[in-house]
Amino acid sequence: MSGGECHEVAVSDYYKVVARDGSGDYTSIQEAINSSKAFPYQRVIIKVKNGVYREKVKVYAWNPNISLIGEDKEKTIITYDDHFKKIDLGRNSTFHTATLSVEGCSFYASNLTIRNTAGDVGQAIALSVSANKVMIENCNIEGNQDTLYTSGEGFRQYYHKCYIEGTTDFIFGNATALFSNCTIHSKADSYITAASTPQHEPFGYAFAHCTLTADEHVSKVYLGRPWRKYAKTVFVETVIGDHVVEEGWSMWSGEEDNHAFYAEYKCTGPGFKPESRVGWSHQLDSLEVAKYTIENILGTGGSESEDPWYLPPKTM
Template sequence: MIQFRKTILLFLVTVSFGLNAQNTFKNWPDIIRKNDPSWYGTDEAKKIAENVLLYQRNIGGWPKNIQMQNPLSEAEKQNLITLKSDLHEITTDNGATCQEMLFMSKMYAQVKDDRYAASFLKGLNYLLEAQYANGGWPQFYPLKKGYYTHITYNDDSMVNILNIMKQISEETNYYSIKPSKAIVEKTKKAFDKGIDCILKTQYKQNGVLTAWCAQHDEVTLAPANARAFELASLSGYESSKIVLLLMSIEQPSPAIITAVKSAQAWFEKTKITNLEEKRVLDDKGKIIDKKMISAVSAPPIWARFMDLETNEPFFCDRDGIRKKSIDQIGSERRNGYSWYSDGPKEVLKKYPDWAIKNGVKVTAKEAAPAKKNDNVVLTVAQDGSGDFTKIQDAIYAAPAFPYEKVTINIKNGTYNEKIRIPEWNTHLTLIGESKENTIITFDDNFKKINLGRNSTFYTYTVLVEGDDFSASNITIKNASGDNGQGIALSVVANRAKISNCAILGNQDTLYLSGSSTKQYFKDCYIEGTTDFIFGSATVLFENCTISSIKNSYVTAASTPQNVPFGFVFKNCKLTANPEATDVYLGRPWRIYAKTVFLNCNLGKQIRAEGWENWSKPDAEKNTFYAEYNCKGEGAQTTKRVSWSHQLQKSEADKYSTENILQDAVVNWYSK
């Protein structure tokens, strides 16, 4: 029955992936953030892009709360053309302008239409123009009378802008459109001014720095009112994103360090752990009532509005009269507004590592392994100095489907164990004391397992089934020797990151599977003989050394037909033992295999033809084997088999980290 369920699940995943080029999201922000990169090359995306271009005003910004994907009549299109020069209702509120710029960047990454690049750059210029001399941004620009002129942190408006400035000023690859050096310099100055504004608006309570208000007066920088129910107050929601932005700055100034320390202390002081929100829904899933109920050791939450002097939470209806609880205000505001947030939890989670990195003393309470609802940290040491002497025992002790990361620190030693991380052990991280001396080893192979034709898949030393897995500073070895198939590491999980690890074996060393899984190997050493990197997953190998023990094949991908990327090697080095003089880059385990080498150093062991069809003539028509800008004695591009490819730069540019691993999860991989 379990195998039957797995088969059905695999079928459903395969079917859904075949349809992923069709947009299935109803809301405009979801369309931008959740679609697969390949969708942006579809006709559907191009039609939406035409709408986005129409909605953009000549000044560069967009109005808010527009469902850009909705079809437009000819009359509506003409009206939008007429509105191009209109200077009203152009904003960064509710994600406007920032999200449309992101959409244009994603479009340009797939379709090199110069209008998309021009639209993005016009939006960037709009943001630069809208900045106040003091570094802040208003909610609307050109300015709209009323509270809209205040410096606006509300709904992360200013943080969204500063994140754009940060990405562009640091010349990262987050956006596909690259501004001129002059514009990059402007974004650096804009970012620095914005951070200075943030530091100056951090509220002092009896001389002690705390947090921020959703709005600050554009002249005095004091906390300011907005709508009737949005009185000047310290914000538990908006302040969290501000602090996360400050924490993302490399080599922070003493003023930034003080701001983060002060905000962290305020978050600790103001967290609420004795209340939980209960929502009552109707048959259509709409919220019809919210209640706050008492609870013991509830996950921490923070009020969105807190008194400037006492930190006491308060709530308002449209009459602007402060109340002490949400049940004292009318249902329209009670149910239609977010009065509490768990956003600061992310600050408290990241603070200890940030503090240590930046030379800030961390208290025992801050550094202690967290208990309920926080990170779990376990230690494995063979000498008995940790929580466990065996790695598998620590995994057994880890919580199932945790809300937060579970870290298992492994002290130096050789652990003769066969390790399985089940699918319910998500968010698990293994960290070795050192790659050279933290060794997990076992010696299963095909003949030893002897369970029939699929025995290979049971030979693993380490099997990872739980999603959101990471490992670093570890050697994982199949010690059975050159005795047939023997997997060292088998990863069937989604969002797996392996860094600074050694993966050692012979035939079938590294198995990477899953028709829709994304995995990332960075700074690793991977060694084997025949097909020693094989499977169906989408995997990015970056800055890795790939070493062949004897003459054979490096890869054997089985990429599903509709998956855009298979195995991608970037900036890797392919080496070999002296006896290995005839090595193929790959052969297709299944006929739709995809394997690409970019900017790699290929040793002299690589055969001139490069690739082999594994006696599958159909594979020559359906595989995608390619190289770009590779160097070394093995990079004999003119002698490659005719059915492989040498990419142009424009084609190679599509192999960005964001495209391969998907933008929806790429931030996870960067952690």
Template sequence: MRFGLLMLFCVCLSATFAQTKRFVVAADGSGNYKTVQQAINAVPDSSKQTTVIYIKKGIYKEKLVLPATKLHVQMIGEDKDKTILTYDDYHARKDSTGKEIGTSGSASFFIYGSDFSAENLTFENSAGLTAGQAVAVWVAGDQSFFKNCRFLGFQDTLYTFGPGSRQFYLDCYIEGTVDFIFGAATAWFQNCTIYCKKGGGYVTAASTPNGAAYGYVFKNCKITGDAPDESFYLGRPWRPYAKVVYINCDLGPQIKAVGWDFWRNEANKATAYYAEYKNTGAGFKPNGRVSWSHQLTDDEVNQYTAKKVLGGTDNWNPLKDK
């Protein structure tokens, strides 16, 4: 009986491994591919299999695209600080027709495929401080999961593009200046370091769609940086119904006492939803916050769990699935 169960277990285990493709990317030629885009291109279209792309240490200067047909892709870096996916486009750069590529076009990495995950990687836009809008990662795919990753840039570093897209960021480092986390997705940031760089700006510029129950939730995050004291807002509404909540976060002195900005439109004060719950640190000054923001009660904060925010109709649980 025990032998029979063991055989059944081995068969099931073999079947599980058979459902996973594995590629190795190494710039020195020691892997299956020398570039990350070559590995992405090799992922079977519309496959139900998981494809793991293991990326060895190195700087990969590529403008990357994960198409919507490339599903269930996992990218794993050999070393978070030494496995760098980078490019240097910016919004005002001209394309072959002489037209500016714009903010979206500036992204170093476009992610359209759903059920994408990344771990131990650095995503960078190296255009620099004076380049203006220069996106490191543009994420539209649903069920996107990032763990122990770095997002490097200045203005508009992380573009959580997709309305209806659910995204989870765990133990990540995200840096920037103006609106450096922005977009329409529903996104959960947990145990992340949010680094406000010199120059001042806005941590978030959410464009949450009207009717969406949730926008951005920051849980147990640390807001820090080398920017001067009171030079950053927690956020401003890129669209009228922006939703951003900070829960149990450590807010550094870089955060302005007023907390939030209404982006030169008084009407945004009535539609945007900005809230906090039991934050700490020099930047947490609830008595100085704008009157149209909220300090959540114990009952209200119960609505903010990863399961409720990201679960959807398919009960997505990234911590369980990954």
């Protein structure tokens, strides 16, 4: 086999183009993922051209180190409309509704809109991430109830410069997740977060330098409520709109033991009213907030010679 032929095989294995118009290697994103090697030796880069991709996409556990990179986040759209009642598989139907489901570790996505269009019909996930060392950058994550599911005890996830919208508990799960420079948009009076942080985890959700916005009619939003009793959620130097209620936080039913850790640090905006927050929440001081660094929350890449995993991987 000639050197040129070897090069073509390498490009086919590790670099793929998806295009709805047929100008790429595949017309569906799932086809490109399914054609990828299990447990590859290097990162698999899948470039997705502009278009509306109506499909449920799953990145399996045997597909680690995949980069899914759109051409333009406003024009590269992955969309589907599954929801709890449509799936109808019993009490855990929610977890089958995701438009994009990620189980492969070290996944990276950028420049995409990930959307669930089921509407106001109950639980309907747009993006489900049940994997470790996942970075989602410059993406729109759109839905209503349960838009973003961050799953995996001990798993670390990073959402950077994303737009995330929803109604009820639209960011939920037990993974440790950092949201930096994101816009978090509420479409109804309800709750933004529903963390289920394990008791032994030092961090749950951390929002840093984000902006909380809402539809015009929305006026009664809580920053979070605990899906499980050891939930941890912190907002750091975030702009909070006037749609957030002055008490800030809520319990799940009002009857459970209160072990949640909810806090803010140097937030701004009309919805930031520290003097009116519920008494069991916290306003951090400079010493307490010092531990909320990207290195502490997300860890490192491994050896000292490696770049941290939360830096965008190189592309071809």
